[in-house]
Amino acid sequence: MPVFGFPEPLLDALRTARRMVVLTGAGVSAESGVPTFRDAQTGLWANFKPEDLATPGAFRRNPRLVWEWYATRRARVGEAQPNPGHFAIAELERRMPEFLLATQNVDGLHQRAGSRNVVELHGNITRTKCFEEGTAVESWPATAEAPPHCPRCGGWLRPDVVWFGEMLPEEEFARALAASRRCEVLFSVGTSALVHPAASLPLDALDAGAWVVEVNPQRTPLTPRVDYFLEGVSGVILPALLKAAWPA
Numbered sequence: 001m002p003v004f005g006f007p008e009p010l011l012d013a014l015r016t017a018r019r020m021v022v023l024t025g026a027g028v029s030a031e032s033g034v035p036t037f038r039d040a041q042t043g044l045w046a047n048f049k050p051e052d053l054a055t056p057g058a059f060r061r062n063p064r065l066v067w068e069w070y071a072t073r074r075a076r077v078g079e080a081q082p083n084p085g086h087f088a089i090a091e092l093e094r095r096m097p098e099f100l101l102a103t104q105n106v107d108g109l110h111q112r113a114g115s116r117n118v119v120e121l122h123g124n125i126t127r128t129k130c131f132e133e134g135t136a137v138e139s140w141p142a143t144a145e146a147p148p149h150c151p152r153c154g155g156w157l158r159p160d161v162v163w164f165g166e167m168l169p170e171e172e173f174a175r176a177l178a179a180s181r182r183c184e185v186l187f188s189v190g191t192s193a194l195v196h197p198a199a200s201l202p203l204d205a206l207d208a209g210a211w212v213v214e215v216n217p218q219r220t221p222l223t224p225r226v227d228y229f230l231e232g233v234s235g236v237i238l239p240a241l242l243k244a245a246w247p248a
């Protein structure tokens with residue numbers, strides 16, 4: 001395990017923190033083999049930008065294409081395993097008296113790694129709901145139709161994710177915002193910090209006087225604002241940071 005020289009004030013802040021928020025994006029799942037949202041699309045989807053597929057308009061215009069894009073991603077997520085970055089975030093939670101994980105990810109890998117206090121800001125690709133009613137649908141008759149139809153109302157089924165132009169789940173975002181305004185330390189891990197309103201959470205934490213730490217192999221629009229920019233991949237940086245803060 002490479003030894004990083006983490007700044008002592010950062011390690012002290014971790015050891016003494018009582019209230020922490022971690023905001024994650026697709027980069028945390030990259031080392032699990034789940035393409036990030038802005039990775040170049042491959043195969044069937046090479047000609048499409050995610051932002052052009054992850055919208056209600058795209059679904060209305062071409063429901064089969066959008067449904068199959070999500071079915072492909074859902075299958076990939078099903079084969080993925082949590083990586084050391086996910087496990088390190090779950091360990092961080094166990095060490096904090098008060099902790100919230102606000103994830104933009106829709107793959108459910110944080111929960112599989114043992115994270116408990118999680119809000120999914122953008123939904124979860126493994127859940128399905130009715131496009132008309134907006135309510136969850138757990139099962140439907142096997143069909144070759146794509147998308148399948150709601151067994152209750154006959155409308156199209158869709159993934160239970162938040163598309164561009166759609167509101168985030170109100171309660172989840174309110175919890176994440178309140179925690180960001182209360183915390184002493186906020187980590188922004190594996191996110192390009194481009195998509196709002198999730199990208200505003202670190203700024204709310206900064207305005208409330210929290211330490212903000214960013215973990216990313218690349219700089220982002222947030223980088224100039226943070227207290228510490230830990231340049232590297234989360235699967236390496238986060239385990240090393242925990243080991244440095246709590247060597248025993």
Ligand code: BV8
Nearest residue numbers: 025026027036037038104164165190191192195196233234
């Ligand atoms: C909203 C679920 C109010 C679906 C996603 C015009 C009209 C309407 C809205 C807007 C508009 N203009 C702007 C907006 C707001 C819009 C927005 O922010 N757009 C951006 C593009 C400018 N936001 C919305 O629409 C939101 N709703 O505003 O509602 C409203 C309503 C109506 C009208 C107006 C306003 C809804 C946003 C949610 C969209 N859904 N996902 C799906 O997954 O298919 S967002 C999508 O992007 C993913 O969820 C992803 O999480 C998110 C952010 O991307 P990242 O997670 O950051 O991933 P990305 O690939 O970008 O970056 C990866 C990062 O990881 C990189 O920095 C990379 O360096 C790093 N990395 C790579 N490897 C590693 C790593 N880091 C660490 N370790 C590694 N190994």
